[in-house]
Structures are given as C-alpha cells and as structure tokens.
Amino acid sequence: MKVGIIGATGYGGAEIMRIMKRHPYVDECILYSSRHQGTTYCKQYPHFVKLTKQTLEPIEVSQIVADIDFLFMAAPSGVCSRLIAEFEPYDIPVIDLSGDLRMKDATIYESWYHHAAPPQSALEKAVYGLSELNQEEIKVAKYIANPGCFPTATLLGLAPLIKNGLINESFLIIDAKTGVSGAGRKASIGTHFSEVNENLKIYKVNEHQHLPEIEQTIRYWNPVFQPITFSTHLVPMTRGIMATIYTELKTSMKTNELQTVFSDFYQNSYFIRVREVGQFPETKEVYGSNFCDIGISADERTNRVTVISVIDNLMKGAAGQAVQNFNMMNGWSETTGLDFAPIYP
Template sequence: MVKVGVVGATGYAGAELVRLLARHPQVTLEVLTSQSYAGKAMWEVFPHFYGVVENKLEELNTAELVARCDVIFTALPHGHAMPIAQEVTRQGKKLIDLGADFRLKDVATYQQWYKTEHTATALLDGAVYGLPELHREKIKHSAIVANPGCYPTCTILGLAPLLTNQLIDPATIIVDAKSGVSGAGRGLSLKTHFTETTNNFQAYGVATHRHTPEMEQELTALADTTITINFTPHLTPMIRGILSTIYAQMTRQMSSAELTEIYRDFYQGETFVRVLPAGMYPATKNVAGSNYCDLSVTVDPRTGRVIVLSAIDNLIKGAAGQAVQNLNVLLGCPENTGLDFVGIYP
C-alpha cells in the first residue's frame, strides 16, 4: 500500500481527494492536515465522512509529513506548496500539487499574475503539467506533478485536437466558461452566500482570471505559436461542473462530422475523454460525480467558426480525480484505479 498525505484536506478539493483516496485500493490515508481544523476528526468538519474516514486532522509539519508518506497531495492557496515541494525533493518522495505553484514554466508570468515571488524556481524544470492525456509519459518520471486548474483542464482538452491539427486560426480563440460554485471553495464570501448566488448568473474576473496564462502556455505548446486568448469565467448557480464554450475561426472548411472524427482519433484509447456522437451536447450533469470530460464540436457554416463544448466536474476531473489519475500514472497502475465509478444522476 502507498502511504499518502493530503495537505489542506478541509477545502473542497482536499475533501474530495480524501473521498476518492479512501476507496483507492492501493492507498492508505496516512496524514490529513488542516490549518483551521487541526485536532478535529475529519468527520466533524465534513459529516458525510462519519463512520467512513476515521483520520484526525493534523497541523502541518512539513518534514515529518514527507517522512511519513510516499506521495503528498497539496491542495493549498498559491505560494504554499513551494516549501513542501522542496522537502519532497530533498527526501526523494513524490508531490502532486493541486495549486498553481508549478503549473507555469515562466517565472515572470507566475509573478505577474499571482503577485507572489516564486521561491522554488529550481524545481520548475523537473515539474510536469499534469494533464495525463497530453503529458502521460513525462508524468511517469516526474517528482512534482502540477495538477492543472479546472478551467484549463476543460479548455485544453477541448482545443487540443484543433490546434495539433492546425485547423483554427490561433489568434481567434475565445473561451467563455461557466463554473459551479464549489469552484470558489469553502471559504465564506458574499459571492458564495446562498441567497446571493441562487437564481443568479454573473461573470467575474473579466479578462483578468489567473487561469489565462496557464491555458495560453499549454495551447501555445500545442500550436507551436504564441497564443493569446479571451477567457471569461462565470459563476453558475449549481454546485459542481464547468462548461466551456469555445469559439475559433476555422482555417479550412470542414463539417461537424469530420471534426468529430478527428476528435475521436485524437482521444482514441483515453478512458476519461468522451467525444459525444452528433446531436449530443455536453451537459455538466452528465459528468457530475465522474472523472469524465465530455466534448462536442460543431461547425457554424454561416460564420466559418467552430464551437467546442467541453464539460467536466470541476472537483473531480478538474481537481481531485485528475490528481488520482496522476497518482495512477505515477504508480503504473491502470489509470482508472479508484476512479471507476459512474457519475451520479440526477
């Protein structure tokens, strides 16, 4: 059994990791840490774990944590995974970071968007952007896996076949994304207060969201040309799920059916990407509670644009599920180990 630690176990991504890891057949939950709730049992903070997860929440003691675990998951605000990564490297363990600290290869970009100094730049080269569908081989051999953000997961998977095959003008990409409120975390704010959010729909971070450079980095790599995008996230009155509606100008005339075929080829053999048949569109409810990313691709012949729809559960494929998928890649076990559940519906 692999001993794992979850640092930041009482945020939503952390708790979802605990839920998945608690049923992973090759894993022991060795350490759960929480800044706010250390000393309590996990089930006191999340009562759905009552009788299921017996772990106590601990204060973070980095050296000891790393010593006790084989693999460490960090689900922390940006900046906080850096010292843990250094200790992990020192002790020769593995880190899967659900935060932003090791996603951006360019330090200046990180510091510009996150307004924080990067204190572990030496580790960036050894870190891999943990989107298994694109970087599987590299993940196997990396000590630090930078688990992608929820919006980037959804968007990059949606655009990869188009960019790889040079089917769109890379200067015309617009990503209009809609997220459930769990993406905003368990921290209290008026934006996530029930009465303010229910029956409400709004944009936020217009042209300034921090996931923008992360998408641009990966899309640029896929296209082999610098890409700048428009990205607008929206807050949707639902709990889980992201739907990205992606627009781009096509470089040649193709039908929706032809494009769908290209997507099927591209994702051939992928367990967690479902290219939907013609006439079906992704809906967040169809992927909720699962590790799937559902995709559809539609051409508008009137304008020559393609519209890609991409849906994930932000807490699973957009966070904890993808982290477990990365763990499986690291461990060399089947990628769906511990992830072989069916989404919950309705």
C-alpha cells in the first residue's frame, strides 16, 4: 500500500513517517508540502538521513489521488477545510489530523476556529476517530476526523465514568497540561525556548477550541451533560499531555471499585493501560508510544474522583491514533506497526 502525507513537514507528519518506517503493510510514503516542495525531506528533518530519500511533492489533488491509496492530512487547521472538497469526487480514504472535520455543527466550528468550515457533505462523511470508542464506525468510514490531543486524553479518562452513568452531569472540570510540540513547528514568541523553558503558563483560558470537541462527544454519550470547564497549560517539555479530571460521583465509590470499572471497560483495549490503585501515570511513561495510561483516585472527604490520563500528544494524541485508525479501516489489527515500548528515560 502507498500512503501519502499532506503537511509532512509538521511534527504530526514526521511522526506518521516514523511509524510508517516499520509498518509491515506500507510500501511507500509519499510526502506533500506546499511550502517546501522540491526539497528533500531530510533537509527538513535530518534525523531521517539514510531512512528516506523522499523529495517533498507539491499538493496537486489529481496527482495525489493517482499516486496513493490512502491519505493522511497533517496540515494546520484550515487546510483540510479548503482541500477536502477537491478530494470528495475520488474514492480515496482520508484521515485528517487537524480539527477541521471534528465538529458536526459547522457554525460551532467557525465560532471556535475563526475560519470557514469544510463543506457539509464532508462533515457528514467524517467519523470521529476516537479509536477505542468508535471502532465499528471507524472500520467503515471514508473520512476520519482524528481527535485532538486534549480530547483524546480527556475522553478516554471520562468514558468509563460517563458510559456507566457514575458521575454528576453538571460537575466536570478538566485541568489539562501539554508539552510544547503540540503547538507545531512554526516559530513564535510563545514557543521560543527562552520564554518557555523554566516557565509554566496557562493559555486560552475558557477559550480553547478543544472544549466544544470534548463537549460534543460527552453529549453524544449522554445529552444531559452541562457545559464543562476546560483549561490548558503549557509545560516546559516537548512531548506529553496530562489531563487531570475532577468530577463528582453520583454515589460513593472507593478507588478500587472505580479501578475495576475502568479495567473492565478497557479490557480489550491494548493501548489503554489502567494503572493499579495508588499508582499514577507520568507523561514520560508513554513517551513515543501509542499508550494512554490512566490513574484514578476517589476522595471520600469530598465524594469527588480525580482521573489522571496521560498520552504522548504526537502519538496517541495525533499520529499514533491516526495509524491506529488507519489499521482499523484496513481490517488489520489496531496494533500493527504500533506495538513498541515507550522510550524511558
């Protein structure tokens, strides 16, 4: 199989490329880039020296559909919105890693993303690619809206609680923290080393575009849910997301009971590692891998539960989950090409 990557010069694209180097069913990766077309990929990313001799190709839809069997779009938000209509006449399956296909309601998309949504026809074809929760839909999807990094960590941490009806629908606070690579490769003062190193900041307070994405899925699971509080912090590290989730139990439960609920819920999900009681995951423990590790603590003093969910934002939060969906769409095991250990330390 030949796959293509639009936006190959971004971090998400480079991570898909890293995975594809060891994917047993992918013969070739063709890389597309509007800004850097004509230069070699190794000039952009010298860590691929000797591993690829690819030159970056221009983004020409008719050529792309002729060249490849499957397309990953790993470009910034807005690119898929503009391009997807050109791909719709063709049969090619697409996984988009930006937020463009995620919101079912185009007006909500536009109010949080501040540019035009993709055509309604594309939105209707798109399945939300939260791999563990939407398996059947993903397997038959033409387009996948690959989930955002924060929503992935958050929703995987919430699903067992919500789907089992255990928590108060009007009490949900998510304090999320991310490494800097989530901001992409584009240089800016906000990601300048001297400003980020030895620093911690909160950003987009109550305004992050991943908020409606989380709410959309939560309400898809249970329409009764009230608006949530969702905050994002920038941590001086490159990779990793932690969502610290605070909610209230409908009826009192102990940590070990909740741990059993989570373990049962994810018993067939290879990439979800529910930790033992008293053990809480650290972001480095999933570094470079597709795992999502979850820890739980019930607090009897408050009848609240704290869920800690960590992922590598570029893997389970982007490229890794994209390949997991790609596997499912092609009828392969979800772990194909993804069953490697985190790198530690």
